[in-house]
Amino acid sequence: MGLFITFEGIEGCGKTTQIKMVGKYLDNRNISYIITEEPGGSSLGLKIREILLNKSSFEICAESELFLFSAARAQHVKEVILPALEGGEIVLCDRFFDATIAYQGSGRELDMNFIRQINAISAGHLKPDMTFLFDIPVEIGLKRAMGRISRIKNAPREDRFESEKIEFHKKVREGYLSLAKSEPERFRVIDGTKDILTVHREVCSQVVALIDGRG
Numbered sequence: 001m002g003l004f005i006t007f008e009g010i011e012g013c014g015k016t017t018q019i020k021m022v023g024k025y026l027d028n029r030n031i032s033y034i035i036t037e038e039p040g041g042s043s044l045g046l047k048i049r050e051i052l053l054n055k056s057s058f059e060i061c062a063e064s065e066l067f068l069f070s071a072a073r074a075q076h077v078k079e080v081i082l083p084a085l086e087g088g089e090i091v092l093c094d095r096f097f098d099a100t101i102a103y104q105g106s107g108r109e110l111d112m113n114f115i116r117q118i119n120a121i122s123a124g125h126l127k128p129d130m131t132f133l134f135d136i137p138v139e140i141g142l143k144r145a146m147g148r149i150s151r152i153k154n155a156p157r158e159d160r161f162e163s164e165k166i167e168f169h170k171k172v173r174e175g176y177l178s179l180a181k182s183e184p185e186r187f188r189v190i191d192g193t194k195d196i197l198t199v200h201r202e203v204c205s206q207v208v209a210l211i212d213g214r215g
């Protein structure tokens with residue numbers, strides 16, 4: 001089996017930036033890996049992503065949102081993540097089931113026990129070997145995320161969550177932090193306000209330790 005590493009945190013905390021940098025680092029060492037993301041990763045996932053992240057003309061209630069993310073995850077795990085892990089690859093995944101706990105659980109306040117059950121089923125009982133949580137104040141994260149959107153011309157607006165109130169994102173951040181506290185052996189909490197290279201070095205040292213640990 002390969003290694004399953006997930007990247008988590010609120011919008012603009014640096015997940016996509018760091019996952020790409022880890023990819024380059026592994027390229028330089030000829031270690032095979034894939035980068036994938038939630039929701040998405042599979043053809044079904046991409047369709048669901050369009051529904052979930054672009055502001056649509058129709059309502060999506062919290063329960064529907066939970067099921068849509070979970071449906072995308074189930075397909076993603078079966079179609080992409082498990083085959084790669086079985087092939088011995090490192091899977092770098094931009095968000096996974098912890099995001100459901102943070103957003104739909106802490107943010108939307110859906111029942112946590114129910115979410116945990118759905119998470120276990122949608123993930124096929126697969127658990128990340130290591131999870132990075134880039135922790136950052138909500139105001140900084142959202143400012144970065146908005147800056148990124150306005151810089152990229154014709155970028156698809158994925159603003160369903162970005163347009164939520166600051167209070168919502170604060171609950172999400174707290175949700176992530178309490179998850180990390182409850183599973184310290186899996187989580188690596190990294191100060192996302194540090195500069196990109198400093199964060200990258202911290203991430204790489206943890207990834208190397210994980211790979212070496214597997215020997």
Ligand SMILES: Nc1ncnc2c1ncn2[C@@H]1O[C@H](COP(=O)(O)OP(=O)(O)OP(=O)(O)O)[C@@H](O)[C@H]1O
Nearest residue numbers: 010011012013014015016017144145148194195196
């Ligand atoms: N450590 C950092 N310091 C300053 N700016 C950063 C840092 N990390 C990332 N950024 C910048 O902030 C913006 C958002 O970063 P990134 O897209 O990696 O965040 P994200 O966590 O993937 O966000 P989202 O959840 O919206 O996908 C980008 O423009 C990126 O260049």
Ligand SMILES: [Mg+2]
Nearest residue numbers: 015016017094
């Ligand atoms: Mg991103």
